Amino acid sequence: MGKLLSLLLIVATAFSCAGEPTKRKNGAGDTPLAKQKQGQEKALGIYQKLDNSFFDGRPRVAGEQEYPDYYGGSYVDDDGGLVILATDTSNRTKANLQRRAKSADFRLQQCEYSFNELEALNKRLSAKFKGDGELRESLGWESVGLDIGNNRVGIWLNECTPQRIADFKRRVLNSPMLSFHELKPIKPDMMQAPK
Numbered sequence: 001m002g003k004l005l006s007l008l009l010i011v012a013t014a015f016s017c018a019g020e021p022t023k024r025k026n027g028a029g030d031t032p033l034a035k036q037k038q039g040q041e042k043a044l045g046i047y048q049k050l051d052n053s054f055f056d057g058r059p060r061v062a063g064e065q066e067y068p069d070y071y072g073g074s075y076v077d078d079d080g081g082l083v084i085l086a087t088d089t090s091n092r093t094k095a096n097l098q099r100r101a102k103s104a105d106f107r108l109q110q111c112e113y114s115f116n117e118l119e120a121l122n123k124r125l126s127a128k129f130k131g132d133g134e135l136r137e138s139l140g141w142e143s144v145g146l147d148i149g150n151n152r153v154g155i156w157l158n159e160c161t162p163q164r165i166a167d168f169k170r171r172v173l174n175s176p177m178l179s180f181h182e183l184k185p186i187k188p189d190m191m192q193a194p195k
Helices: 002-018 032-055 091-101 115-131 133-139 162-171
Strands: 071-076 082-086 107-110 141-147 152-157 178-182
Touching: 032 071, 032 082, 032 091, 071 115, 082 091, 091 107, 115 141, 115 152, 133 141, 133 162, 152 162, 162 178
Parallel strands: 082 107, 152 178
Antiparallel strands: 071 082, 141 152
16 A cells, blocks of 8 residues: 555656646647656556556455565656566566566666565664654654665664764664665645735
C-alpha cells in the first residue's frame, strides 16, 4: 500500500506539473508533455496489474503484504515509463514480472534491497519517529518514508548537513539502507494566502 501511495504521489505530481498538453502549432501531433502523460497513464495501468498480482485475490491489509523476495518496488520515470526494481534481474524474474504485469512494457532495473526489507525498516523508523518527539526535535528530523527511486528508506531533515546526518547515524541508525534529504518545515504563516 505504501508503494502504491508513493507511485500515485509521483504520478499526481507529474500530472499537476504538466498542465494541459497542447498540440504543436503545425498540427503534427502531440507535444512531448502529452506523450509523457500518455506514458504515465499506461505505466500506472501496468503497475496496477503488477500490484494486484501480489495480492492474488486476498484482501489488502495495510502493512501486512509480503512481496516476492526479489521485488524492490516500482516507480514512473521522468519519461513516463514504468521502472520495476528487482534484486534479481535474471530472465526468469523478468518473465515472472511480465506475467504478473501482463505486459513487457517496463524497464527492469537491478537494486540492492527488497521492498520487504525497506518496508520493515521504514516501519521500525516510523515508530521511533512517532514515539520520540525530543529525539525528533533535536535532530531536526522532519519525516521518514520509502525512497523507492533510490531503493532506500528516506530520512528528511530540516538541515541536511554532514553533522546532522552523523548525529542521526550515531543516535538512531547507521545503515546503508538510508538516504538523507533536506525538507524545510512548513510554518503556519507560510500557509496563509497572500492578501
